Amino acid sequence: MNRKRNTSKFTEPLSETVDRLVQQNGGWFNVIGRMTxxxxxxxxxxxxxxxxPFPSRHSATGGKLDFRFTDDASYEGRAICTCMQDRGMSAVELLVEDGIGKDYTSCMLEIFKALNPASSSDHVRKETAPVVRPASSGMTQDVIAYRKEKLFLIARDLVTLDHPSAAPGREYFKKRGIPLNSNIHDVRFHPGLEYWVDGEKGQEKKVLAGVYPAIVSAFRSKSGVVVNFHRIFITESGDKAPVSKVKKICAPMPGFAGSSITIAKTQGRVLHVAEGVEKGWSIHLATGESVKVAYSCGSLPKLHVDKAEFDSVVIWSDCDPVNPKRNRKSGDGQYFAWELARRLYKEGFEVTFMMPSGNPENVKGRDWEDVIVEEGVLDLKGFYYRLQTLKSFAVNGGVNKRHSSAA
Ligand SMILES: [Zn+2]
Known part of the structure; x- marks a missing residue:
């Protein structure tokens, strides 16, 4: 049979359809649980x-206490085991390994059939609510209470970045060429946060690797509640801490999907969106306007923007190299940023898409913080002139899409 002809009725790549269905069905943990x-x-x-779960992939030990799903929300569904390479296996790879579909595409089709409400498949009980495994989404009352307590223990020692003890935090931004001012919003300083690493193989206990000053930013949900903290581990002199992962998030509370960090909140109905605290701050310095950031590009597409607060959104995309592990022609940063642009435009916002131009195709190029600092944009007088200058460094001068009804 001709598979191409059969699938030609779809208006978007299967992977995008499946991504959306998975989100509508409670995320990968729920979907994996429904499939097997x-x-x-x-x-x-x-x-x-x-x-x-795959002892045959292991030798004599059979993989005892070797396998876990990552609790990093931006890689939901990915699992790590000693029988795998460093990056572990994605949800789809795990399902293929389990025999659902013989390869990536046929597995995606199986997931599509199982989740698509319009599917003609009789095997799926369409009325059934998604399986919710108690601890899988971390949403049992016990887990919520535990996570809340952890966030509370961090929150109680936070000070604002203008506090005398927050000098390392101010120094960190200054050294990057993006000094702080009083507009910095949900970004604070912690004098000494513990940095934990995984214990030796087979041990559940984590090991304390050090205590470092940290820049701690709050993720707020759609309703404005703090649902997680983002931490940047630094040194007393304001450099990145000597740890394997300088930036980390904590285990999220309910409402984390769609949440963001408010870097600056000013008057005016334009919102700037980027990934990362420092980039967000550099964009505020350049524009003088409100900025929200996502934790990573993967969480950009769902970032919530309130129609009551903003009319216009400027998305400051990264320009990542093409990821050979994925089936797409653009890098992850711009792919997810563009997803966000499309969604916000559909929601009725005027959207401007800014991606740095002139980046080489196969290596990570300059991001907007690099452009702002290296091109001396903050030395230019006036926000309007700065923005025009930045547009000259954007692909197509920045792509603006406004609704025709807008005056
Ligand atoms: Zn294994």
């Missing part, structure tokens, strides 16, 4: 080591 029971033990203990 192979991962039930691991789904019940997200982030914790369990026996590998």
């Amino acid at each position: 029971n192979t991962f039930d033990q691991a789904l019940g203990k997200i982030g914790k080591l369990v026996d590998c």
Whole structure:
């Protein structure tokens, strides 16, 4: 049979359709649980080591306490085990390994059939609510209470960045060429945060690797509640801390999807959106306007923007190299930023898309913080002139899409 002809009725790549269906069905943890029971033990203990569900991939030990799903929300559904390479396996790779579909595409089709409400498949009980495994989404009352307590323990020692003890935090921004002022919003300083690393293989206990000053930013949900903290571990002299992962988020509370960090909130109905605290701050310095940032490009597409607060959104995209592990022609940063642009435009916002031009195709090029600092944009007089200058460094001078009804 001719597969191409059969699939030609779809108006978007299958991967995008499946991504959307997965989100509508409660995310990958729910979907994996609906497709198979192979991962039930691991789904019940997200982030914790369990026996590998694929003992045949292991030698004599059989993978005892080697396998876990990552609790990093931006990689939901990805699992790590000693039988895998460093990056572990994605949800789809795990399902293929479990025998759902013989390869990536046929597995995606199986997921599509199972989740598509218009599917003619009789095998799926369409009225059934998605399976919610108690600990899988971290949403049992016990887990919520535990996570809340952890966030509280960090929050109680936070000070604003103009506090005398926050000098390392101010120094960090200054050294990057983007000095702070009083407009910095949901970004604070912690004098000494513990940095934990995974224990030795087979041990669930984490090991304390050091205590460092940290820049701590709050993610707020759609309703404005703090649902997580983002931490940048630094040194007393305001450099990045000597740790393997300088930036981390904590385990999220309910409402984390769609949340963002408010870097600056000023008057005016234009919102600037980027990924990363420092880039967001550099964009505020350049524009003088409100800025919200996502934790990573993967969380950009769902970022919530309030129609009551803003009319116009400027998206400051990264220009990432093409990721050979994915089936798309653009890098992750611009792919997800463009997804956000499309969504916000559909929601009725005027949208401007800014991507740095002149970046080489196969390496990570300059991002907007680099452009702002290296081109001396902050030395230019006047926000209007700065923005025009930045547009000259954007692909197509920045792409603006406004609704025709807008005056
Ligand atoms: Zn394994």
